[in-house]
Amino acid sequence: MNNFIKDTSYCFGENTVDVLELQNQHEDWDLEASVKKTGVKYLHHASSNETSSSLAYTASKEILDKLEQDAKPDTIIVCTQTPDFTLPHCSALLQERLKLPTDTKCFDLNLGCSGFVYGLSIAYSMLVAHISKSILLITADTYSKIINSDDKTSFLLFSDAASCTLLEKPDTTYPFTFGTDGSAYDSIIYPMSGTNKIKKNNNYSSCLINDEGCFEMNGYSVYLFTIGVIVEKIKDFMAENNITIEDIDMLVLHQASLFVLKTIQDKLNIPDNKMLIDLEDVGNTSSSSIPIALKRAEVNGKIKQNDKVLLFGFGIGLSWSGTFINY
Amino acid sequence: MIQEKLYNLIKTALEVESITIDDSIDTVEAWDSLAQLSILVAIDQETEGRASKITELATALSVKKLIDILEKNDLISE
Numbered sequence: 001m002n003n004f005i006k007d008t009s010y011c012f013g014e015n016t017v018d019v020l021e022l023q024n025q026h027e028d029w030d031l032e033a034s035v036k037k038t039g040v041k042y043l044h045h046a047s048s049n050e051t052s053s054s055l056a057y058t059a060s061k062e063i064l065d066k067l068e069q070d071a072k073p074d075t076i077i078v079c080t081q082t083p084d085f086t087l088p089h090c091s092a093l094l095q096e097r098l099k100l101p102t103d104t105k106c107f108d109l110n111l112g113c114s115g116f117v118y119g120l121s122i123a124y125s126m127l128v129a130h131i132s133k134s135i136l137l138i139t140a141d142t143y144s145k146i147i148n149s150d151d152k153t154s155f156l157l158f159s160d161a162a163s164c165t166l167l168e169k170p171d172t173t174y175p176f177t178f179g180t181d182g183s184a185y186d187s188i189i190y191p192m193s194g195t196n197k198i199k200k201n202n203n204y205s206s207c208l209i210n211d212e213g214c215f216e217m218n219g220y221s222v223y224l225f226t227i228g229v230i231v232e233k234i235k236d237f238m239a240e241n242n243i244t245i246e247d248i249d250m251l252v253l254h255q256a257s258l259f260v261l262k263t264i265q266d267k268l269n270i271p272d273n274k275m276l277i278d279l280e281d282v283g284n285t286s287s288s289s290i291p292i293a294l295k296r297a298e299v300n301g302k303i304k305q306n307d308k309v310l311l312f313g314f315g316i317g318l319s320w321s322g323t324f325i326n327y
Numbered sequence: 328m329i330q331e332k333l334y335n336l337i338k339t340a341l342e343v344e345s346i347t348i349d350d351s352i353d354t355v356e357a358w359d360s361l362a363q364l365s366i367l368v369a370i371d372q373e374t375e376g377r378a379s380k381i382t383e384l385a386t387a388l389s390v391k392k393l394i395d396i397l398e399k400n401d402l403i404s405e
Contacts, residue, residue, distance in 0.1 A: 033359075153360055219364070220364070220384070220385035221382065223385075
């Protein structure tokens, strides 16, 4: 049986932060209460020398080093919202650095927490259509470089990481689901990015946190979205594809925060042994969270090859994406 | 849900003994961003998932505003 996901690797930013040790810098923060809610004890921040492409390179090199020359991937898809440059695309930097041939298909996806499953769907389409034979789906973000360290909600949640997933054409067909509610686009936003650098109090009513235009997340809005919309979308996806809880070996959601995951788990009545939660030592790594959780679960024996896993990403956009595959 | 129930939900979420119509995230020390999430999830449970469909609730950081929004959506009565 030829599975879709052949191999996965990942890496974190080199600086590990113990959340509870931040007390000296932020005396007014109740860090123990925060850890209880977020589930995140350790954060990983990129050093000043590390970028999204350098993390992506490290993760990708680990996969490529295991492959024979004639088995090298012919396509690189990079999902990032914190690229080294707005242009050129990050995948071009990687093609050169990984020493892949110039006929390698390379492009980036500008997506956050829903990006991995979006990337899977594009890769799946390219493999099934015989456009590609073997694809590296890379996710990489360095949010610590754009998050204000006084922004408690975001600073205590996000880690810098990259993942690389080697994909080949599967023997079976897989269902996918997607959606976007752009009316809430400013619930998670980096307003001083891109070419439209609109300053605070100009057009962005949601720029609440600081005057410098750092990454901003309206946690309440995103929370309501996840417990309201996402729970219904997962239910719809399962119903449309005749998937029951019994059919699923493991539900692997975007690792947003412990509070969010527990609420979704309760609403969907998912037993603990089918709900993957892996935040404590990792943090929220945006589009990397699902592949990292999958790989760590495989290494820890929580999932194994051919297990049926339901993957669901959600976040920036606000957007969502899901699939149900054999691991 | 009656207003008294909402007050009880907020008190439980904040782990405080009393709360008034004038209280908000600015007047109660325990009412921080994490406590606000606890309030939202408690209201959502009490309304059987209807509250989480009201995006305006994301802006409700006071008892009065919570009541106003829930009233507007027929989820609370006196």
